[in-house]
Amino acid sequence: MKIQLETISPDAKSPFRLLHNPKLNHLFYWHFHPELELVYIEGASAKRHVGNHISEYSESDLVLIGANIPHLNFDHGVTTTYRKEVLHFKSNFRDKILDSLPELHQIDRLLELSKYGIAFFGTTKKEVGKLMKTLHYLEPFDYFMTIMNLLKLLAGSNEFELLHKTPFVNKYSSKEQERIRKIYGFIDEQYQSKISLEEVASLCNLTKPAFCRYFKKATGSTFIAFLNQYRISQAKRLLLKGKNVTEACFECGFESLSYFNRSFKKVTGENPSEFRKTYLKKEPPRVLDTSERFLTK
Numbered sequence: 061m062k063i064q065l066e067t068i069s070p071d072a073k074s075p076f077r078l079l080h081n082p083k084l085n086h087l088f089y090w091h092f093h094p095e096l097e098l099v100y101i102e103g104a105s106a107k108r109h110v111g112n113h114i115s116e117y118s119e120s121d122l123v124l125i126g127a128n129i130p131h132l133n134f135d136h137g138v139t140t141t142y143r144k145e146v147l148h149f150k151s152n153f154r155d156k157i158l159d160s161l162p163e164l165h166q167i168d169r170l171l172e173l174s175k176y177g178i179a180f181f182g183t184t185k186k187e188v189g190k191l192m193k194t195l196h197y198l199e200p201f202d203y204f205m206t207i208m209n210l211l212k213l214l215a216g217s218n219e220f221e222l223l224h225k226t227p228f229v230n231k232y233s234s235k236e237q238e239r240i241r242k243i244y245g246f247i248d249e250q251y252q253s254k255i256s257l258e259e260v261a262s263l264c265n266l267t268k269p270a271f272c273r274y275f276k277k278a279t280g281s282t283f284i285a286f287l288n289q290y291r292i293s294q295a296k297r298l299l300l301k302g303k304n305v306t307e308a309c310f311e312c313g314f315e316s317l318s319y320f321n322r323s324f325k326k327v328t329g330e331n332p333s334e335f336r337k338t339y340l341k342k343e344p345p346r347v348l349d350t351s352e353r354f355l356t357k
Contacts, residue, residue: 075153076207079146080196089133092230095148096174097125098214100189101134103142108134110177113223122185123223124214126174127151128230145192147207167208170215177223184217239264240278251291252313257283292327295320299336308332 077095090109102120109132110125117134125131135144154171170178180188191210198206214220246263247255260283261271275283291312298308306317309332314320324332 074200075150076204077148077150078195079148081144082146083135083144084133085135085138085142089136090130092128092130093148094127095150096127096153096171097131098147098149098192098210099123099125099134099144100146100185100192101142101144102189104135104138104140104144106134106136106138107132108179108223110223111228113177117179120185120189122180122188124170124174124178124180126171126177126228129175129177129228130230131177143193145189145195147192147195166215167211170211173222175227176225177228178214178220179223180214180217180220182219184213184219188213236278243275247287247290251287251294252311254313254315255287288323289327292324295324295332296328296335299332300339305332305336 100120100122104120105116105118108115108117108121108123110123111129111131121134123134135142149171154168188210191206191213195203195206242263243260246260257268257271261268264271264274266274272283275281275286281289291314295308295312295314298311299305303311305321309317309320312320314323321331324330324335328335330338
């Protein structure tokens with residue numbers, strides 16, 4: 061199973077970033093990132109896959125995921141009407157805020173436990189979920205205080221289970237994570253243009269053969285296959301927003317409509333026209349959060 065390192069852009073100086081109701085149910089998004097993540101979903105029953113832990117949740121879920129723990133999007137394959145809120149905590153939240161304030165020691169311990177992955181249930185899940193659903197319309201001060209309040213509720217709760225017996229350790233070194241992030245950032249910026257193996261290899265100060273070997277070992281995929289997967293993910297966005305197949309093809313960096321159709325079917329199992337027709341029939345076009353990155357089949 062390939063793991064993608066999610067690129068999260070800084071949001072001013074805030075230690076938090078909220079993704080309000082991102083809908084990724086049509087994508088298989090197995091990824092990791094250095095930020096801690098608190099995810100709440102309701103109106104869905106699906107798979108909970110965090111690190112080495114796999115289980116099923118029913119109707120709703122609330123999970124705190126530690127830094128760099130790979131996880132699957134909680135709405136993968138969901139066909140019901142659902143709602144999801146995802147809150148990221150930057151690594152400097154602990155360094156700059158929690159470590160300097162002994163009064164917040166209980167919250168610091170909570171974030172330390174996130175290395176195991178934590179699933180909450182009962183009243184805690186209900187109360188914290190209710191707070192998370194208000195975050196997207198709060199002013200900055202109330203936004204900050206509400207987040208601190210929900211962290212307090214989580215830190216003081218006994219309604220939870222640890223998803224791993226020991227802290228989960230990501231196999232990627234810091235150096236590898238940084239190199240992969242650099243490559244992914246380049247793809248994210250340039251995917252609409254022609255990208256050659258030579259220029260990506262030079263970005264990493266590697267020869268073309270050395271880069272191909274490195275990328276295959278690091279991701280489990282060839283660079284061309286990964287690039288096509290990423291472009292197809294962007295094409296899905298455009299198709300769901302009402303673009304036609306030709307527009308989606310060329311706006312995502314493909315130079316041939318026939319190659320786009322073949323690549324799309326190879327990645328998704330259906331051609332782009334079928335995909336567009338199926339999903340637009342289920343629900344009206346929606347604009348996905350532009351901060352959702354590296355969404356691969």
